[in-house]
Amino acid sequence: MTLLDGTARTIRDEIAAGRVSATDVCRVFLDRIGAVNPALNAFNLVDADRALGRAHDIDRRRRSGDPLGPLAGVPIAVKDNMNVRGLRTTASSRILERFVPPYDATIVTRLEEAGAVIVGKTNCDEFAMGSSSESSAFGPVRNPWALDRIPGGSSGGSAAAVAARCVPVALGSDTGGSIRQPAAFCGVVGLKPTYGRVSRYGLLAFASSLDQIGPFARNVADAALVLSALAGADPRDATTADERVPDFTASLTGDVKGVRIGVPRAFVTEGVDDDVRHAFDRALDALRDAGATLVDVDLPHAKYAIPVYYLIATAEASSNLARYDGVKYGYRSPAAKDEGLKAMYSRTRDEGFGPEVKRRIMLGTYVLSAGYYDAFYLKAQQVRTLLRRDYDQAFKRVDVVAMPTSPTPPFTLGEKTGDPLQMYLADVFTVSANLAGLPGISLPCGFSQDGLPIGFQLMGRMFDEAMLLRVGDAYERVTEWSTKAPSSI
């Protein structure tokens, strides 16, 4: 097995044992990025000097006998909507093309304290708004399994980077499925933690009641390892919870006997691709054979999750993105120089934002405007309560709820860009976890007849990531999907 196929855990152990240096590990992955990124466009920025400097520090610590962190020497990529001090954060938008953040996101501080080596910033949908990574101002990301396919979105660069062995692990953000859906489309593991589990300080806000940061990995054990480094309360993010952070790695017992898995059959029948349905059913069979119990559950309001999500997320986005006005940072239109402040604002925003971001700002502004607030925004927030109650009821009877991650395998580039509503419908199975604040994990569970990755999703009770990781790990032990690698690049 080569270093590139190593997991975060094995790489860390090899470095700690002195069998390989962090510097050599870093070079191997940087070379891989250099070789495949021209085809994938997964990275907006790679800083080899910074990464090698950090790797060198790890090697020096090891030689001096200093304690090494749980991710010591592990290369990691960070989605380009999280701040790393001194490295550009663009959110894949023209409006932030030259923005250099003056501070580190809390997750960056925590990763580096754990010894991880940040190699670069990954491409994504502009401001994380999209399901295909095609709305990036810097060109679409391509799926390593089939270069004519999208990798999913919005964290498509992170998912593609992990699938293509550019890094063993990466971070994404998930507002309506932006970690789980690209994980499914790229054949890797993607975990959205509970709302409040991981600090968002230094994450560019999209929809503040929904956004959450989480890991991509090639197996569940690595996802657990990274989550353990990220999780925990942060005084700089008042929405983080004072919940105890368990040792997530310790939850990987391999045992699912007696675990109750809820399946919302009525919800997962409509509009699901045959290959996806087949792979999902086989995943459930494997879990049942491993000792879990399958239980039918009803989520009567889940079918409304898409409209509810797009009403709430766009409303919050229209408010959050008001800060991009050409004054404090980012792009300023030169055209309006002599036409006063208001013209400067509106020209800057028209020239700086791409079409999907403008569409969402418009929709969000509309649903918050006088005369429509009650009928759309308030109504959506009330249905959000009904959806949460559906899950509360389900979790009285089951430990996890299972469904496909996406109703289809990855689609082709350009297939849905002309019809935003069709793009939104691709999020049907992922948005509920964000609306209810629940943790969700996507696991590889097979391939379509065309050889495209398919994933399925487990959702759990609030702050019960340990159960998701336990069931996911047990599933991995009885299947081989997580060992598959794309051969096209």
Place this chain on the structure above:
Amino acid sequence: MPTALTIADVERIAALAQLELTDEEKLLFTKQLADILAYAEQVQAIDTSGVPATAHVNAAQRTEREDEPRQSLPVEDAIANAPDAAPEAGLFRVPRVIGG
């Protein structure tokens, strides 16, 4: 409440959102936003009488701390990314606001 979206509506929303749209964008958004809103209208048929709104899902939010001064971002760092700044005065510079 059927949604009939006109170009005038789109212009009104764009003004609220501080977005100067091109004529092409106005036409495109009029159609696309009408489609999306027509789809979203299905939520209006759901009975939500007596149901409280969920603004966020935080069980327990820690919103208060001691009111002690803490170190904050130095002014030169805070204005370093500004498209136009007056560093010696520690200020952002903007086009004329009044009478412009």
